[in-house]
Every structure is written in structure tokens, then in C-alpha cells.
Amino acid sequence: MLTILFDGVAYGMLLFILAVGLAVTMGLMNFINLAHGAFAMVGGYITVLLMQKWGVPFLLCLPLAFLGSALLGGVLERTLYRPLYHKPHLDQVLFSIGLTFMAVATADYFIGSSQQIVQLPEWLKGRTELGDGAWMLGMGHYRLFIIAVCAALTLGLQYVLTKTRFGSRLRASVDDQRVAAGLGINVNWVFLGTFAVGSGLAGLGGALGAEVLGLDPSFPLKFMIYFLIVVAVGGTSSITGPLLAALLLGIADVAGKYYIPKLGGFIVYSLMIAILIWRPQGLFVRKGGK
Amino acid sequence: MHKRTLLNAAALAVMALTASHSIAQDNTFKIGLILPMTGQQASTGRQVEAAARLYMAQNGDTVAGKKIQLIVKDDTTIPDVTKRLAQELVVNDKVNVLAGFGITPAAFATAPIATQSKTPMVVMAAATSSITQASPYVVRTSFTLAQASVAMGDWAPKNGIKKVVTLVSDYGPGLDAEKYFVERFLFNGGQVAESLRVPMRNPDFAPFLQKVRDLKPDALFVFVPSGAGAAVMKQFLERGMDKAGIKLIGTGDVTDDDQLNDMGDGALNVVTSHHYSTAHPSATNKKFVEAFQKANKGMRPNFMAVGGYDGMRVIYEALKATKGQGGGDALLAAMKGQIFESPRGPMFIDGQTRDVVQNIYLRKVQRQDGQLYNVEFDVIKDVKDPGKNK
Numbered sequence: 173m174l175t176i177l178f179d180g181v182a183y184g185m186l187l188f189i190l191a192v193g194l195a196v197t198m199g200l201m202n203f204i205n206l207a208h209g210a211f212a213m214v215g216g217y218i219t220v221l222l223m224q225k226w227g228v229p230f231l232l233c234l235p236l237a238f239l240g241s242a243l244l245g246g247v248l249e250r251t252l253y254r255p256l257y258h259k260p261h262l263d264q265v266l267f268s269i270g271l272t273f274m275a276v277a278t279a280d281y282f283i284g285s286s287q288q289i290v291q292l293p294e295w296l297k298g299r300t301e302l303g304d305g306a307w308m309l310g311m312g313h314y315r316l317f318i319i320a321v322c323a324a325l326t327l328g329l330q331y332v333l334t335k336t337r338f339g340s341r342l343r344a345s346v347d348d349q350r351v352a353a354g355l356g357i358n359v360n361w362v363f364l365g366t367f368a369v370g371s372g373l374a375g376l377g378g379a380l381g382a383e384v385l386g387l388d389p390s391f392p393l394k395f396m397i398y399f400l401i402v403v404a405v406g407g408t409s410s411i412t413g414p415l416l417a418a419l420l421l422g423i424a425d426v427a428g429k430y431y432i433p434k435l436g437g438f439i440v441y442s443l444m445i446a447i448l449i450w451r452p453q454g455l456f457v458r459k460g461g462k
Numbered sequence: 463m464h465k466r467t468l469l470n471a472a473a474l475a476v477m478a479l480t481a482s483h484s485i486a487q488d489n490t491f492k493i494g495l496i497l498p499m500t501g502q503q504a505s506t507g508r509q510v511e512a513a514a515r516l517y518m519a520q521n522g523d524t525v526a527g528k529k530i531q532l533i534v535k536d537d538t539t540i541p542d543v544t545k546r547l548a549q550e551l552v553v554n555d556k557v558n559v560l561a562g563f564g565i566t567p568a569a570f571a572t573a574p575i576a577t578q579s580k581t582p583m584v585v586m587a588a589a590t591s592s593i594t595q596a597s598p599y600v601v602r603t604s605f606t607l608a609q610a611s612v613a614m615g616d617w618a619p620k621n622g623i624k625k626v627v628t629l630v631s632d633y634g635p636g637l638d639a640e641k642y643f644v645e646r647f648l649f650n651g652g653q654v655a656e657s658l659r660v661p662m663r664n665p666d667f668a669p670f671l672q673k674v675r676d677l678k679p680d681a682l683f684v685f686v687p688s689g690a691g692a693a694v695m696k697q698f699l700e701r702g703m704d705k706a707g708i709k710l711i712g713t714g715d716v717t718d719d720d721q722l723n724d725m726g727d728g729a730l731n732v733v734t735s736h737h738y739s740t741a742h743p744s745a746t747n748k749k750f751v752e753a754f755q756k757a758n759k760g761m762r763p764n765f766m767a768v769g770g771y772d773g774m775r776v777i778y779e780a781l782k783a784t785k786g787q788g789g790g791d792a793l794l795a796a797m798k799g800q801i802f803e804s805p806r807g808p809m810f811i812d813g814q815t816r817d818v819v820q821n822i823y824l825r826k827v828q829r830q831d832g833q834l835y836n837v838e839f840d841v842i843k844d845v846k847d848p849g850k851n852k
Contacts, residue, residue, distance in 0.1 A: 179668050285504035289692050289724045299702045310672075312700050384666060386693055390501070429669035433658050 174309040182315035184422025185322035190377035191402040193370025199408030206268040209392030210275035215375025216382040220288040241375020246368035279389035288387040407454035491528040494551035498564035501539030506564040510770035517774035526786035544568035566590040566634035573597035580790040586773040590634035591849025604769035608642040608849040610713040613735035613822040615646025630685040632659040639685035684712035691716040699728040719764040738765040738806040741835035750805035
């Protein structure tokens with residue numbers, strides 16, 4: 173049972189890293205970016221290709237995946253996304269879903285559509301088991317590593333958001349863009365920075381997740397629903413909301429498949445429907461926010 | 463004025479095109495090859511296409527005075543697309559034979575079109591037993607999961623495996639594999655602790671495998687579609703299932719030759735039952751593998767490739783037998799009952815069921831010349847599809 177909980181937490185953490193960028197950009201720019209998963213895929217492919225073609229060590233690939241996706245995110249924000257900020261939501265959705273399909277086709281064309289296989293370093297391959305019987309806790313080292321990295325990132329993000337000047341500017345821009353601009357905050361730069369970091373985090377998530385979630389060109393579409401659930405349930409105004417939502421989702425998904433394998437994938441969706449009926453604004457929404 | 467000339471020119475061009483089209487038709491024999499070249503089963507499409515092209519390169523593209531034209535279409539692993547492409551191929555391109563079909567739903571979606579247009583439909587990959595019953599024009603050159611699973615159901619209980627859990631992808635072939643393996647395994651005195659079905663789009667096997675581990679069977683019987691085997695294998699090892707004394711058995715889809723080398727040493731000693739292994743020790747197969755690898759930058763042919771290769775052979779031979787005359791029904795009749803030596807070993811297209819009769823081999827993953835191979839150690843001769851006893 174503990175093992176299931178552990179796997180669920182690892183899965184949830186991964187989803188959080190993948191989706192947090194989406195939550196922030198959605199809250200900040202009121203922009204529905206369905207192409208978020210494409211950045212995650214880019215990160216995943218950067219890792220896989222670097223490792224396969226040039227033998228770059230796995231640990232070095234992770235920051236490179238982050239930088240690569242962040243750079244791409246920054247460039248696209250400037251060139252493609254910015255003109256759409258003031259367009260209606262339907263335009264944004266159509267634009268970003270189109271971008272997703274293009275990303276899928278591009279990956280398919282250049283890399284091929286087979287599942288990519290990541291060879292982890294030896295020290296991440298093992299498994300540690302504690303206790304026995306019903307309370308046995310088996311921890312795959314790689315999942316442990318995922319939890320550690322994601323936890324560190326969460327703390328870091330939380331610190332940046334609440335304690336630094338950039339964080340307060342960001343929060344100000346989220347709360348009221350016009351007033352923030354009026355107070356002399358360069359909202360455009362805040363947007364750019366946030367979008368790039370959000371894309372970078374997605375890329376990092378994709379790199380970490382290639383082993384667990386699998387990586388093929390349909391990745392952005394396959395996981396789009398999960399990202400959106402995280403954002404819908406967790407709300408877009410804080411980091412803790414999406415974090416708790418992602419953990420809930422991860423644990424519910426894994427436990428559901430374990431205890432009721434026949435229902436498999438249904439659990440997550442039923443849970444989401446139940447939560448959204450109960451609290452249409454999401455589970456963890458601050459009062460007074462937008 | 464200009465518009466008028468342009469229109470006239472266009473009309474002329476169209477007429478010229480259609481004219482040459484109809485002339486060409488008398489001397490060409492068109493094979494519409496519908497495959498998943500992108501999407502989930504893309505590896506299947508790649509293998510089958512490469513094999514079909516290899517067969518044409520080896521045997522020339524003129525048969526019985528007709529020039530063979532291969533029209534490859536990508537159905538992106540989506541059955542609706544397969545159906546639409548088949549319609550286009552039959553109506554617009556007027557193909558003589560439909561072929562390919564990477565997954566079962568794609569074959570089912572196309573079967574009614576084959577029936578209505580009386581076009582023979584050569585299934586080169588999809589492996590659900592009942593496909594050949596979907597249309598009297600279906601001929602199969604791949605295998606059926608019932609064939610492969612029954613062999614495993616015989617072998618396992620004789621080799622110390624008394625209690626198993628089955629884990630299959632939740633669609634046609636997976637259900638076939640589960641059904642026929644479990645039936646035979648229970649018949650032989652085995653015990654099935656649980657039958658798990660995983661959604662097709664679910665690469666994270668963790669919760670399912672954990673469940674298997676907690677049930678502590680002697681072995682886990684797995685079917686996943688070609689291309690997904692590596693993920694199962696990796697997570698199986700990551701979860702320490704082998705150390706917990708659980709063996710991995712299954713049909714050969716799990717230790718797919720195309721991916722086997724990437725799976726690493728963890729795959730060693732896994733026993734599977736299947737109709738083809740790249741390492742099949744015969745002169746025909748050695749020649750086939752060598753030529754295939756030479757033409758495809760060292761890519762190994764897997765069981766999908768051999769299905770495509772033999773499928774082309776069945777079409778070629780039928781065309782020869784009918785001397786290039788006669789329509790779909792004549793071709794179909796000439797496909798039935800063909801017996802020949804395939805790279806997989808002897809095979810036979812049963813005239814009654816239009817399904818393939820072939821040897822099923824038991825294989826163990828071993829390292830040979832520095833590479834991992836499914837090495838055959840036992841054979842069950844001339845297995846008919848057990849799903850056709852109704």
C-alpha cells in the first residue's frame with residue numbers, strides 16, 4: 173500500500189512540474205496555452221537525443237533540457253504568442269492547438285514516431301525495499317530521484333514567488349495587469365520571463381518523465397488532458413494549488429489502477445468531475461483573486 | 463479570353479491524363495498498401511513497408527506481363543483513416559489488391575469495403591483471430607494471437623509455472639491472447655490468479671505491475687502490441703519483479719526483435735512463443751535477414767516484416783497463377799492453398815479459413831555475437847488458428 177502511495181506521489185510530482193508552467197502562464201496572462209505539452213516533449217527529445225547520439229550523461233541533460241525548452245519558449249513568446257494576448261479565448265485555443273499538431277508532426281517527421289527509450293545510469297536503476305507484508309515500501313531509485321528534484325524545485329519556486337522582488341512583481345501582474353503596469357512594472361518582461369521559465373520547467377518535466385511516461389510524438393496530446401485537470405482543479409493563482417491537485421491526481425490514478433484495474437483510467441476523470449461540481453472554481457482558490 | 467484558354471488547356475490536360483491513366487491501367491497491377499507509418503504503431507508500418515519493397519526489389523516489378531505498382535498510404539494508426547484510404551484506393555486508384563493493416567481495428571474497418579468491391583485484402587500484420595471472418599476476401603499472412611498463446615499455455619505448466627497473472631492490452635488481439643492462453647493453461651492444470659487489462663494508451667505500467675508483484679505468481683504472461691514491449695520489460699525490471707522470483711512469459715510481441723537490443727541484459731532468458739524470430743536458423747531466413755538489413759541501414763526485420771514479405775509473395779504468386787487475367791475472385795482463389803517456405807519456416811494459407819497455418823516456436827532471449835536474439839529451442843508444427851473451431 174505504501175508502495176502505491178509512493179508511486180502516486182512520484183507520478184503527481186512529475187505532473188506538477190509538467191503543469192506548473194501552464195498554471196502560472198494561464199493565471200498571469202489569461203492565455204490558454206494548449207501547446208504547453210509540446211515544450212515538455214521538446215525537453216524529452218533533447219534529453220533522449222543528447223544521450224543517444226552524443227552520450228551526454230543523464231544528469232547534464234536535465235539542465236540542458238530546461239534551457240532548450242526555455243529558450244524556445246522565450247522566442248515563441250516574443251514572436252507568436254504576444255500578438256494573441258488580447259485576442260478572444262477561442263482564437264488562442266485554436267492557435268495553440270494548431271501549434272501542438274505542428275509540433276507532433278515535426279517530431280514525427282524528424283525523429284520518427286516510435287517510443288524513445290532512455291537508458292538511465294546504473295545508480296538510478298535500483299530499488300530499495302523497507303519493511304514487509306502489507307506495509308512494505310518499495311521505492312524505485314529513479315522515482316525517489318524524481319520526488320527529490322521536484323520537491324527542490326517546488327521549494328525554489330515558492331521562495332522566488334513569495335520572497336523575491338521578481339516574485340512580487342509577478343504576483344502583482346497576475347492580480348491586476350493594468351495597475352501593475354501603471355506602477356512601473358515592465359509587465360512585458362515579466363511575461364516573457366515567466367513564459368520562458370514555465371516552458372523550461374515543462375521541458376525538464378518531459379526529460380524526467382521520458383522514462384516513466386514514455387516519449388513519442390503524441391506526447392503533447394496524450395498529456396494535455398492531465399495538465400488541464402491539474403490547472404482546473406488546482407486553480408491558477410498559487411503554486412500550492414496545482415501541487416496539491418497534481419499529487420491528488422497522481423495518487424488517485426495509480427491507486428485506481430491498482431485497486432480497480434478494470435476501471436483503470438476512469439478514476440481520474442470521475443474524480444475531476446466530482447471536484448468541479450463541488451467547487452467549480454477549483455479546489456484551492458484564494459478568495460478575492462481573479 | 464485568357465480565362466477561356468486556360469480552362470481549355472486545363473480540360474485538355476485532364477483528358478490527356480485520364481486517357482493515359484486508362485491505358486496504363488491495362489498493364490499495371492496496383493497494390494494498395496495501407497499501413498500505420500506514423501502514430502503508435504509506426505514501427506509496424508516501417509517494417510512491413512521495408513519488407514514489401516525488399517520483396518519487389520528481389521523479384522522484379524513485372525509479373526505475368528503486368529507492372530506492379532505499390533501505393534503506400536499512411537493511416538496514422540487510426541481505423542477511420544484506414545477505411546477512408548481503402549475507399550479512395552478502391553474507387554479512385556482502382557487497386558487490384560488491398561494490403562497491410564497494422565492493427566486489428568484497421569482491418570475490421572476495411573473488411574466491408576473488400577467485400578463490396580470484391581477486392582482481395584491481404585492482412586500482413588493485424589493478428590486478432592476473427593479478422594478473416596469479417597470478409598470472405600481477407601487472406602492473412604501474419605499470425606493469430608490464439609496460435610501463439612496456446613503454445614505458451616502448453617509450455618508453461620510443463621516447466622514449473624503453475625500460477626500466473628496475465629496482463630494484456632485491452633483490445634482485440636490482447637483479449638484473444640488472454641482468452642486462449644488462459645483456456646489452455648487451465649486445461650493443463652495451471653492456475654490464473656488475476657487477468658489484468660491495461661488501456662492501450664497507458665505507458666505507465668507501474669500500478670499494474672505492482673499488483674502483479676503483490677499477487678506473487680510464478681510468472682506474468684504479457685501481451686502488448688509490437689513496439690510497446692520495451693516499456694513493459696523496463697518497468698518489469700525496475701520493479702524488481704525478476705528478483706521477486708516472477709518470470710516474464712508471453713507471445714513474441716514483448717521481445718520484439720526490432721527493439722530487443724535496446725532492452726538490455728534484463729531481457730535475457732525471457733521465454734516467449736511466436737511464429738518468427740530474426741534468429742530462425744534456416745538458409746531462407748539468413749538470406750532474408752541479410753538482404754533486409756542491407757537495404758535498411760541495419761534495421762532488424764521483426765515478425766511484422768516477415769508478414770509483409772510473405773504477403774507480397776502471396777500476391778505475386780496469385781498473379782502468376784492467374785496469368786494477369788481475372789479479377790478479385792480469381793486472385794483470391796489463387797491465394798488460397800498456397801504452400802511455401804517462408805523466412806519463418808514452412809507456411810500454408812488454409813483454403814477454408816484463408817488464415818495462415820505455420821509452426822510456432824518457443825524461444826529464449828540469449829546473447830549471440832554480442833547481440834540479443836530470440837533463440838528458438840522448441841517447435842510446435844503446423845499450428846492452425848485455434849480460434850476457428852466454431
